[in-house]
Amino acid sequence: MDERRLREVALTPDEYRVIVEQLKRAPNEVELGMLGVLWSEHCSYKSSKALLRRLPSTGPAVLQGPGENAGAVSIGEGWAVVFKIESHNHPSAIEPYQGAATGVGGIIRDVIAMGARPIALLDSLRFGPLPESGRHFEGVVAGIGGYGNCMGIPTVGGEIYFEDCYANNPLVNAMCVGLVRTDQLMRARAEGVGNSILLVGADTGRDGIHGASFASVELDENSSERRPAVQVGNPFLEKCLLEACMDLSHTDAVVAIQDLGAAGLTSAVAECAGRVDGAGARIDVGRVPRRERGMTPYDVMLSESQERMLVVVQRGREREVESIFHAWDLTSAVIGEVTDDGQLTVFDSRDQVARLPVRLLTDGAPMRRLVGVAPEPPLDLVVDALPPLADAGATLLRLLASPNLSSRRGVFRRYDHMVGDATVVPPGGDAAMLRVKGTRLGLAMTADCNARYCHLDPHLGAQLAVAEAARNIIATGARPIAVTDCLNLANPDRPEVYWELEETVAGLSYACRAMELPIVSGNVSLYNDSNGESAIYPTPVVGMVGVIDDYAKRVGAGFRADGDFVLLIANT
């Protein structure tokens, strides 16, 4: 096999050998592309999966842990909170506005796929220092606002840090929180032989082909040539898609909903089928509505065009479901059906263009056994070596003026944080809180990580991220209930980075177990370095949700009245 071609689809010669061995034949071009995207680090977690199994993910209130579009936790009174955080780092480095916008769009669809209505967004952002990184910063903030504001989902929280190590590798982690009645929680399982597979939403174009593979390599000087691998968002279309999917709750004809994200149709169909033992799917790319002419089956299978969803519908009831999408002027097309042969078979009208075992696609990627080596000597911050505090007043002013500590009002006032009439603790404090309308319940939410701690000690740093998030939730009066995590690291092929990953996961696991907090969803973003250098600090962003039984008892940040006591709790 041509090495160059393998590199294009981000497969190694070893991986190619495994494919040939398993298939007992050489894959064709379409199959090679499909395997390439699903075996990418981004989709297969081949470097991190073994470690991630160590994370706690169960608890009495957990309705859905990792493995679905998003996690779900019961909050009482028949409601479940659905949430997930996901990275869109690589696209945002190349094209900040669209990268951030489509990151928001993608995480919203993950929540919609669970049958939930998205009620809030949070964003954890990292950039290089200003003003040099102004293009990244401005573009990302505008992209988040541009998408979220148009969707009518409030952006209520998050964090922003500026640090040298993110100059070439900005981090954009978007978190979405949704609500659903527990009895209407959906799961993206392709059940029922003969049931129809519908593709709904946007038409399919050539945008974003190889996006998942692109996210799984280091950025280099040719990265801007990968701009076609960055998708373009259409939040208006997604808003219509959201409302149509909410209207689906009026029918019981829907079996499953699945977001089309990284690796597009290939991933969506394979994942849906992969969640059901023995299930397969037969689809016809000839029936996929297209945005442009001359697209090959390869293009259609790998396109990462945004604002698309897969809907599995009971056989014979397709019209019922299609009429809901048509009411919102959305395209829908029956592109295939569920089978029980365990194969993903792709036709282009009459011609079979690909046939691969679902399991090979979803679980076939050989796990990579990487070696972690701790840095020697370990990084250490000698506190005593810091200069003595000469002028406390001047230092305080400098601290307040630091971009890492200054007010975030300039950013969050560019996000609509009030739409929905539910924001009872607005951004600017510790955690935000939204009320669950029709109940007294309040949902607190936050996303936190201090990566400087993680750089010095990834194990302790990850614990501190969990602790910080928990403190922010508690400071509103709510009780932390569950976590979603986004692990951002550099190239794990380097032993010191893989060590960071090991330590980070161990630290997260330790802290979450100690606080009895299940991690119900998450995402790993590796290869956040450029040209083999300027690696980012390990940045495990912890998204946390908490509940308060009566939001009237919530506590805001800030002093209230003259003469109130100020207490500092715990040791300094």
Place this chain on the structure above:
Amino acid sequence: MKFGVVVFPGTWSDRDCGWVVDQVLGAELTYLWHRDTDLKGCDCVILPGGFAYGDYLRTGAIARFAPVMEQIGEFADRGGLVWGICNGFQVLCEAGLLPGALIRNASLEFRCEWTNLLVERTDLPFTSQCAERDVIRVPIAHGEGSYFADPATLSRLEQRGQVVFRYCGSDGRVVPGANPNGSLHNIAGIVNARGNVLGMMPHPERCSEAELGGTDGLKLFRSVADNALKVLVS
């Protein structure tokens, strides 16, 4: 008293307006779909906030052609109450039911924050529950809310007292520092000459319950409900 809340594709304040009408005010509520060709007997039609049709081309430029808009135009001509909030204001200007236009904020950025509004008309069905020269706190959330009109239109608006809300300080003083978007004359909301079509950029439906930070918005909803009662009695 029946409120109708218009839903275009891309509208999002429909649910918030509906919530206030139905759950807070306790009035009758119906949603009007953009393709509807009758107004279902509504006494007041609300054009809510959002990005109707994505606000592609220009804010409100596509929405004005929606089938429901023809009925709303006739309804307004008959003296029916039409209330455009945020995107709804933009649609009303595009539809020619109100003069002027909403252009990009002077900051060129989206702004979501609380503003103070000086209420300059209290004789309207939308503001009758406000005190004379009341200062109300109402949040904005828009990227294109800078009110613009040619000088002749502007002076006509001023002379006829069609400016209903003006951005001001908490003390009621209309100063440049209180203007969040560069609107001419700090204009936040205007009414047509007849007094039955109101357009405003701020969101009263976001401040009609104490837990959301304020209840001044409810004064406007109550005014409309109260006024309709009077009409029914008389």
